[in-house]
Amino acid sequence: MEDERYITFENYLTNKLSNEELKLFEEKIQSDVDFKYEFEIYKALNSSLASKFSNEEKEQELKKTLTSLGNKHLKKETKVISLFNYKKLMVAASIALLIGFFLFKNGDPVYSDFSNHHKLELVVRSENNQAISKAEAAFNSKNYNEALEHLNTLSQIYLNDTEILLYKGICLLELNNFFEAEAIFDKISTGNSALVNQAIWYKALSLLKQKKYLECKKVLETIPKSAEEFKQAKKLLRKL
Amino acid sequence: MNQKPHEDHIYIEALLKNDSRILSKIYEKYSYKIVAMVKKNNGNADDAQDIIQETLVTIYHQAIEKGFILTCPFDAYFYLLCKRKWLNELKKRGNKKVTILEDITSISEEQKQQVEETELFEQQHQLFESKFKELGIKCQELLKASFKIKSMEKVAEFLGVSYGYARKKKSQCMGQLTKLVKNSTEFQQLKEY
Known part of the structure; x- marks a missing residue:
């Protein structure tokens, strides 16, 4: 009988078989x-x-924790791209186009043509600490190794500061640590800070520096028209 | 196989202990890559959140039932699991073209092995769950009670039947479930794997 078989299984698993049955x-x-x-x-x-x-309740508790962590770290409001500057954009775009015509068409574009970083100015922060001014001085004089060191210190104080993070990324990019740099740019560009487009732009620059032109192009194409970086992106795209 | 836990095994322990301080590090450190991957491949932030949570729950199941030990870095292991899960989800949604090309993570043989182990565990787990639901409601209740309460004497009392009957019924229901699993095509595939 089949049922017998399962009773035997059950008895075996609960140690209820006699020695003879076990044999x-x-x-x-x-x-x-x-x-x-x-x-x-x-x-x-x-x-x-x-x-x-036997762990059903524990699992429910864990799911609750994960849901709340997920909501905290991953939920974003939808970004609305405003169209209010449409006319300005058209003007900007046509200027970009004009500039495009004047750029020479042959030869691959070079990273250094496009890597004019904004000055690092963290002074807006209320505290005036030494690490800030040191980081700024080092970065603005293109001393990226030193700047990175100070920025690392700063990022431990200002934990979720996207600007510091971005500049860390730029330093890493300048130092040819592409993997780490891009990880930072990716992190910022999937976030919802004001630096999303800058981060995308820098990701593109990183790919450019590595001569990954095709990937670079793809990234550039994701920069929206409304972005400050759009003009530069367009310029670079024309050369690719 | 090397069974020495990697230092990242703390994340597995955190899942077992529901330690939200350490779990939040998973979200801080590893989730953005997954969000980026999902977004680039026809998904949104909510999809990414679901994929991340489901993957973590699977790892938890494996850890609590099988004593899973992480012997490689968590980063690539977790990323690859999420990625494959998202691929499956896309397939389910009827997306024909589902190859995610972009891949920054290089995978060691050991990581691959751990990923496959977890995936295999998950497939089996899901199969067992779905077959359990195919059982009659009486069987489901009896099994649930017997695994929750553990002592069959108390289960019998709870269900208002004799101890002998409860035991016999339990093995019958388990037998039915065994046959459902055995005869399923999914299980045949799992075996070949």
Whole structure:
């Protein structure tokens, strides 16, 4: 009888077989493939269901924690791209186009043609601390190794400061640490700070510096018209 | 196989202990890459959040049932699991073209092995869950009670039946479930894997 088989499985798993029955069971496992096969499934099911049902409450608690962490870290309001500057944009775009005509068409574009970084000015922050002015001085005099060191210190104080993070990325890019730099740019560009487009632009520059022209082009194309970086992006795109 | 836990095993422990301080680090450090990957491939931030949470819950299941030990860095292991899960989701949604090309993570053999182990676990787990739901409601209740309460004497009392009957019923229901699993095509595929 089939039912007998499952009763035996159950008894085996709950240590309820007599010595004699145990011996028979072990013999059968060796000789009967189907018996062994079913026992393995039975055992796996037993372990799975036991774990599931005895930890149900714990699992619910964990899911609650994860949902709230997810909401905190990943939920964003939808960004609305405003069209109010449409006319200005048209003007800007046509200027960009004109500039485009004057740029020579042959030869691949070079990173250094486009890497004019904004000055680092963190003074807007109320505290006037040494690390800030040191970071600024180092960065603005293109001393990227030193700037990076100070920015690292600063990022430990200003934990979620996107600007500091972006400039760290720029330093890394200047120092040819592309992997780390791009990780930073990716992080910012998927966020919702004011620096999203700058980060995309720098990702493109990083790819340019590595002569990954095709990827660079793809990234540039994601910069929206409304962005400050659009003009530069367009200029670079024409050369690619 | 090397069973020495990697230092990132703290994340697995955090899942087991529901330690939100350490779990929040997973979101801080590793989630943006996944969000970027999902967004680049026909998804949005909500999709990414779901994928991340489901993946973490799977790892939790594997850890609590099988004592899963992470022997490689969490970063690439987690990213790859999420990526494959998202690929499956896209397939389910009827997206024909589902190859995610962009890939910054290089994967070691060991990481690949751990990813596959977790995936295999998940497939089995899902199969068992779906087959459980195919059982009659009486069987489902009896099994649920017997795994939650553990002592079959108390289960019998709870269900108002004799101890002998409860035990016999439990093994019958488990037998039915065993057969459902055994005869499913999914299980045949799992076996070949």
